[in-house]
Amino acid sequence: MFGQKLRSLPYGVAASESETAPRRNWILFQNGGKGELQTTPHPDIKVVLDVILRSANLYGSELALGQRKFLGNIKETKKITRKVGGQTVTEDKEWSYFSLGPHHWRTFAEVKFHVSLTGSGLAKLGMQKDDTLMIFASTSRSWVETAHGTFWAGGRVATAYDTLGPSGLAFSLQETGARFIFTYADLLPTLISIHAQTPDLKFVILGEAPLSNSPPDAGALETLEKAGIKVITLDDLKVLGGGVKEDVEKFTGEPTQPNPSEISPDDIACIMYTSGSTGNPKGVVITHRMLVSAIAGGNHIIGRNRLPKDNFYLGFLPLAHILEFSAEHGVLFNGMAIGYGTPKTLTDASVRNCQGDILELRPTIMAGVPMVWDTVMKGIKASVDAMPPTTQKIFAWALEAKWWCIERGLPTFLFDSIVFNKVKARVGGRLQWALSGGALLSSSSQKFLSTVIAPVVQGYGLTETCAVLSIQDPTHVALGIAGEPLPTVEVKLIDVPDANYFVKNQPNPQGEILVRGANVMGGYYKNAAMTAEVLTADGWFMTGDIGELLPDGTLRVIDRRKNLIKLAHGEYVALEKLESLYKLSKYVGNMILHADILQTYIVGLVLPAEPALRKTAIELGLIKEEHHTTLDDLVAFPELRKVVMDSFKAVVKEQGLKGSEIVGNIRLVGGEWTPQNGLLTAAQKVKRKDIIGKYKGLVDEMYAEGKM
Structure with a gap:
């Protein structure tokens, strides 16, 4: 990049020759700053619920959360040809597609109202401070409102992926002692299969699944009732909390608990179970202080790269994953709208009689994992490959020429108006920037998408850091790097001798990435031994990732330490x-x-x-x-x-x-x-x-x- 500046600066000195000096974000040293880490995006934000309360006051009548209505499945029959015993056989195969309505929106004031009704209903059921509500559900508006309703009642949430099997769900329910669970009717069979192993569970709250409208199985409900587990729909919970249901979407009334319960920054907000590939899932203890710090870190990018109005974020990644959980709260803090989708309905290919989620919402910001971005890139390339040779050559020339201009900070609107605006329309036409996280995105994919659609920035973080560690600025896109350390953390590298990564390597220091800050966890839930393996005595979290410190103060992540094979x-x-x-x-x-x-x-x-x-x-x-x-x-x-x-x-x-x-x-x-x-x-x-x-x-x- 031309005109580079340092994106992080040393803070103090190296503790030994086998590590680098800690690095902190450049912005902490601006205007006389001495490098103190940020811990909140605003003095009014002390706990996570404050995000909803503050945004309701500031942006009350503006759009906040939108959910599409599932209308049903549409079946189509096609003939397929396959080889059976060396013979070609033609047979019919039925394909199923989704039909969805447009987004139905709630304003920030309405979201606060629904949160207060949910929290009041939970309090009526007997939720007390430090009670745990397990969320076993896919991403949706009701997921967010139920989580904040739990905070309103003084409780905490634990998260489980909706794909978690019976043994993993049983383990997380047992370990947390959760008395409440929020889920969908189509996930009840998993819960039924293990309910006898979870004696603490007393209440099941049923929300509306994003891609199903099937009623709960009567036999399943009877089984739970016989086990002493009360089943209540989310709407009925809101009625219990003082709501009056006027129609399918509209509630009036007054919450029976008009003010939220008192919670402190050091209370547990969430026990987030990671989707590990071996053994039982491990629960990361996330306090309100950690999440607030993570929101502050994300705001370093989100807050400085938002449009004056009409900001729309597409939420489809699992909210049980820290990337989506933190990103959505950063978006809500900034008064931006979240329209929900699902991985299955992002594009028009899997829906009928409606548009896919991307074209329906036309987001200005979205986050995705590399698999999503690689799929988008290959779809665009396939369309280009079908064009006449001359058009392909023009596209290839424009791709390289625009990237040349991007690297030098030169205007690029001419390339967009002549070549790329039709491509941008594939993601709605108004995407300002996008985040890739969760794994490494190849430089080729990042360059292609950043050129033809919008800047795609790489972020880096872990559940243990509330997703926040480093990120690229959309105005400073460089290939193959994880960006600058965010203003809430300090980072350093330490030697990994067995793999020949040393901080004295040339041309750049290399080693395992360590991070410290208010958004870094204090430990795994009820697992002191595993905690001791990753946290040093002075609070540094050992990420297990191998990194490289570049001359401009940004990080490059080379690979997971466990993925380095000799x-x-x-x-x-x-x-x-x-x-x-x-x-x-x-x-x-x-x-x-x-x-x-x-x-x-x-x-x-x-x-x-x-x-x-x-x-x-x-x-x-x-x-x-x-x-x-x-x-x-x-x-x-x-x-x-x-x-x-x-x-x-x-x-x-x-x-x-x-x-x-x-x-x-x-x-x-x-x-x-x-x-x-x-x-x-x-x-x-x-x-x-x-x-x-x-x-x-x-x-x-x-x-x-x-x-x-």
């Missing part, structure tokens, strides 16, 4: 980093790389992007265009495996990969990798152990076969 010849490979690069191939929907300490090369399992693979299969004459051949059949063609491998070789050349970074063999696999089948976490991260276990035979085949 091969037989002694070289380390960074699996997550390499996966982000190989995913640039248009043929990759998802993938994992596998390294074995007894082998000299890595291998890959590839879940293909079906449209690109099908198109190539037709071009090669392997299938006919009118055949709806299944993915399971496509992956069996050795010709297609070679095509995908050739695309990886192109990535190797383009990215300058060498030696142990080059994948030696691959297998294409069909089916799906989802949280529901246990191959992805709820945060859409691959569960390596489970995937390798499922395909162990293929892994063994690849090593037996040797390099392709």
Whole structure:
């Protein structure tokens, strides 16, 4: 970048030769500042509920939370062709699509009112200070209002992904002793299967699921009632709290508890269970002070990069994930509207008689994980590939020319008006910037999307830091970095000798990233041993991530320490980093790389992007265009495996990969990798152990076969 300035500055000196001096955000030293860390976005914000109360006072009549009404499923039947015993068989297959209404909005004042009714209802049920309400549900408006209703009543929430299996749900309910749970009717079977193991549970609150309108099963309700567990709908809970239901959406009345219960900054706000890939989920204890500090950190970017009016954020990531939870509160603090969607209905491809969530809302800001952004990029590239050759050349030229201007801070509106505005329309046409978090986003994806749509900034954080550690400024987009430390934290690097990462490395210091600040957790819930493994005596959290400190004071995350695998010849490979690069191939929907300490090369399992693979299969004459051949059949063609491998070789050349970074063999696999089948976490991260276990035979085949 031209005209760079330092994005962080040293604060004090290094405690030893094996670590760097702590670094703090540049803004803390402006206007005579001495580097003191921020702890709140505003003096009025001391606990999380204050965000709702303050915004209701400041932005009362403005739009706050919008939810789409599920109207039903629409079925379509298509003919598919598949191979059975060497014979081509044509059969009918039914496809299901979602039909949704427009967003129904509540203002900030209305949100506060619904929160007060919910909190009053919980108090009527007997919720007391420090009572726990488990939220076992997907992201929705009622998720947020129930959480804040719990704070209103003086309680705390615990979060469980809606994809969490029975054993994980039972563990989290048992460990927290939760007396209340908020969930949806379609998730009741999971709760029913373990309710006998949760003697503390007394109340089930049923909300309306975003993609289902099925009533709760009568047998399930009877089972819970017989077990002494009261079931009440969220609407009835609001009535209990003083509300009068006028129609489906409208409530009037007065809350029976007109003022929130007293809570302090050091009270627990949330016990957030992480979606780990092994063992029981671990609960991160998040206090109100931590969350308020995280909101302050996020406000460093959100507050300085908002439009004067009409700001819309698309909320679809799991609220049980700290990235979405913190981001939404930063948005609400700034008086911006959140329109909810779901991962299944983001685009028009999965809906009928309506638009997908992105085009329905036309967001100005959104957050996503790399898988989402890679999918968007590949969709755009597929459209470009279908254009005439001359148009493709113009697009490619404009892409490079606009990026050249972006790097130098030069105007780019001409490129947008001539070339890119039609592409921007695919995400609604008014996106100002977007955040990528949860994993590494490749530089190629970031460059492409930042050029053709809007600045895509990378953020870095963990549940243990309330998602806040570092982020890029949308006005300072650079490729392959995690951005500047936020004003609420200080960071440093320490040596990792066994992997040859040292703070004295040239040209830049490298090592494990440590962080300290008010938004950093004090420990895991009821797990002192695990807490001691990651927290130092003086409060530094050891992230387990390998980082690099760049000359301008920003961070680059190299990989997870546990993903650094040594091969037989002694070289380390960074699996997550390499996966982000190989995913640039248009043929990759998802993938994992596998390294074995007894082998000299890595291998890959590839879940293909079906449209690109099908198109190539037709071009090669392997299938006919009118055949709806299944993915399971496509992956069996050795010709297609070679095509995908050739695309990886192109990535190797383009990215300058060498030696142990080059994948030696691959297998294409069909089916799906989802949280529901246990191959992805709820945060859409691959569960390596489970995937390798499922395909162990293929892994063994690849090593037996040797390099392709």
